[in-house]
Amino acid sequence: VRMASSLRGEVLNLYKNLLYLGREYPKGADYFRSRLKAAFLKNKDVKDPEKIKQLIAR
Template sequence: MSQRSRVVNLYKTLLHLGKDYPQGFEFFRTRLHRVFLKNKDETDPEKIEKMISHGNYIVKELEALYMLKKYRTLKRRYYNEQQ
């Protein structure tokens, strides 16, 4: 897979994950767009790889954040804290 397609795929993934962002989708989308535009002229393949790996790290962090949020919601909903 070429670097360009990986970057586009990463952007789409992050955009999809941004729908559940706590501060709102519009906040997330504008910041994401700004970051990708800032680095659009980068040509060094090593730097691009580094940025892609950092983006994948962000994806994993967002997924963990959402799972934790769901876990806390379920815990609050089904387990009564009577201590």
């Protein structure tokens, strides 16, 4: 459980950082935000810690 919550924190930090960086996206922050959300939701059911680490690395 500890590793899962650690990975959850990493994923949330990644999301927040990307959201922050997306404010200056050339096509607009709203466009970036919707694409970012879709990308994260696509993988929301991944439970394997190794797979999650691979996704974070991308």
